[in-house]
Amino acid sequence: MARSPDQTDTLLQIGFAALLIAGIVAPLVAYPTFLMKLLCFALFACAFNLLLGFTGLLSFGHAAFFGGAGYVCGFVVKEWGWTPELGVLAGTAVAALLGFAFGSLAIRRSGIYFAMITLALAQMVYFLALQLPFTGGEDGLQGVPRGYLFGLIDLSDNMAMYYFVFLLFVAGFALILRTIHSPFGQVLKAIRENEPRALSLGYDVDRYKLLAFVISAGLTGMAGATKTLVFQLASLTDVHWHTSGEVVLMTLLGGLGTALGPVVGAGIVVTLQNELADKVGSWVSVIMGVIFVICVLAFRRGIVGEMQALGKRLGISE
Amino acid sequence: MADDTILETRGLAKSFRGFVAVSDVSLKVRRGAIHALIGPNGAGKTTVFNLLTGFLQPSAGAILFNGSDITGDKPAQTARRGMVRSFQISATFPHLTVLENVRVALQRKRGDSFRFWRSERVLDSLNERAMQLLAAVDLAQFAATVTVEMPYGRKRALELATTLALDPELMLLDEPTQGMGHEDVGRVVELIRRVAANRTILMVEHNMSVVADLCHTITVLQRGAVLAEGSYAEVSRDPAVLEAYVGTAND
Ligand SMILES: Nc1ncnc2c1ncn2[C@@H]1O[C@H](COP(=O)(O)OP(=O)(O)OP(=O)(O)O)[C@@H](O)[C@H]1O
Ligand SMILES: [Mg+2]
Numbered sequence: 001m002a003r004s005p006d007q008t009d010t011l012l013q014i015g016f017a018a019l020l021i022a023g024i025v026a027p028l029v030a031y032p033t034f035l036m037k038l039l040c041f042a043l044f045a046c047a048f049n050l051l052l053g054f055t056g057l058l059s060f061g062h063a064a065f066f067g068g069a070g071y072v073c074g075f076v077v078k079e080w081g082w083t084p085e086l087g088v089l090a091g092t093a094v095a096a097l098l099g100f101a102f103g104s105l106a107i108r109r110s111g112i113y114f115a116m117i118t119l120a121l122a123q124m125v126y127f128l129a130l131q132l133p134f135t136g137g138e139d140g141l142q143g144v145p146r147g148y149l150f151g152l153i154d155l156s157d158n159m160a161m162y163y164f165v166f167l168l169f170v171a172g173f174a175l176i177l178r179t180i181h182s183p184f185g186q187v188l189k190a191i192r193e194n195e196p197r198a199l200s201l202g203y204d205v206d207r208y209k210l211l212a213f214v215i216s217a218g219l220t221g222m223a224g225a226t227k228t229l230v231f232q233l234a235s236l237t238d239v240h241w242h243t244s245g246e247v248v249l250m251t252l253l254g255g256l257g258t259a260l261g262p263v264v265g266a267g268i269v270v271t272l273q274n275e276l277a278d279k280v281g282s283w284v285s286v287i288m289g290v291i292f293v294i295c296v297l298a299f300r301r302g303i304v305g306e307m308q309a310l311g312k313r314l315g316i317s318e
Numbered sequence: 319m320a321d322d323t324i325l326e327t328r329g330l331a332k333s334f335r336g337f338v339a340v341s342d343v344s345l346k347v348r349r350g351a352i353h354a355l356i357g358p359n360g361a362g363k364t365t366v367f368n369l370l371t372g373f374l375q376p377s378a379g380a381i382l383f384n385g386s387d388i389t390g391d392k393p394a395q396t397a398r399r400g401m402v403r404s405f406q407i408s409a410t411f412p413h414l415t416v417l418e419n420v421r422v423a424l425q426r427k428r429g430d431s432f433r434f435w436r437s438e439r440v441l442d443s444l445n446e447r448a449m450q451l452l453a454a455v456d457l458a459q460f461a462a463t464v465t466v467e468m469p470y471g472r473k474r475a476l477e478l479a480t481t482l483a484l485d486p487e488l489m490l491l492d493e494p495t496q497g498m499g500h501e502d503v504g505r506v507v508e509l510i511r512r513v514a515a516n517r518t519i520l521m522v523e524h525n526m527s528v529v530a531d532l533c534h535t536i537t538v539l540q541r542g543a544v545l546a547e548g549s550y551a552e553v554s555r556d557p558a559v560l561e562a563y564v565g566t567a568n569d
Binding site for chain 2: 175178179181182183184185186187189190193194196197198199200201202203204205207208211215
């Protein structure tokens, strides 16, 4: 019953090493554009999971950070001629600031009220994206140049772009892992587990939640800004509440509160969308809905969560 | 004189949408004492705790801790002042290990709890102290157990260790022995007696032999107001108290 941290650590390290290698060789066997999309959503889901899985906050407005950062990045790169890394940085920073604003307004509420406030705020961002003069309205911001990384490396080459995206993903993922396993992460888990108790131990719970929210929003922005560079497009789809819902699905499907779950969940959802889009058209949404229901009813811990539970049980019976 | 009183309430009252849960509670807790708050179910004991620790805001009245007015303080603030509570329903962090439960309490005073870029390994320096606290409640051998897997009595003991980790000046215990077997009760009583040596304890307790055994002063609440106050001998002879308890003999 007692878990052995060393064993879990080694297993995790092996898992991460395998993933790292897979990420490096992947573009040799699969379409880089598809992989880049996958990585963007995987980072998005991981950032979301930091909030839902490790802090216990259900935000229904993360599309605002994902899509909003996309617009910011697209704008500074296209209109002001910023280099791609600065574009991503700008998107990340604005998303973090936006996260600070959203968080400050929403965090005093809990549960469904928190979700509703984030949703309402995100809808305002959607409206702005539709109406503002420089966002391209229904068409979005098109023809964003990928440009030259640090002014040197031509990112219109798909392989170069892929490794840039992969690097960003690894950096974001590493930051999330560190956050989970930091003194701060311990407090987050305590808050998720029992908020009144955390309060009674003297922790200003709201400030911890706010910082978690800002980190999550910032990294979500990083994912969204990167996606804009990949597809050379900042679109309304990414700020739409659909996207906020999709990331919930990815996280739950893969395994809430597990490090790798959101990556797996994003992988499955993006793959399905890619495979099914031209075969079944808008039925994709229905299929996603069915998957969601099955996931919630039959395996609530998500794929990675169920696998971990299984592993534990096997470990015990030994 | 003032220095002798660690906690004082003046005319404390709380109503929930017209329902008066606490109507007029004035009490003084003497520094170094073990003070019991007793009364029938629904008398308002837990509500008083919630008011003292900022989980609820009083409708009227004032709270003084070490002479300063703390009415309106937030829960986390009261804890940092040195008044730490436990909960009537056992409050642990179920999916953290037993060791982590205690450590997360010890961690606060390090002041690095916002550092999300540091490894949690820095917390290992707290393990020794955490193990001492666990040993004090006989939980040392369960340090690596995930808390949710422990029986209720042990969780209560863990909660006590977590509260003690903050080394509070004033400890508020809401029914610390509730749901425990006979042996566990004896152990907790001894533990409370031991840790009371250099702090003050205000506790809600239904088990009268525990109260008689431990507490110097007893305040009896009934329907939100103070009915009697004094030593166990005094209070247990008080006709009003006897009547209150006979009136709710099913307690
Ligand atoms: N948040 C609340 N909203 C409405 N009524 C409440 C609330 N909290 C407590 N009450 C009511 O106030 C009264 C006092 O409750 P309290 O929990 O303080 O009693 P208690 O003395 O701790 O009882 P017990 O011995 O059963 O724990 C009860 O009638 C209860 O129903
Ligand atoms: Mg009570």
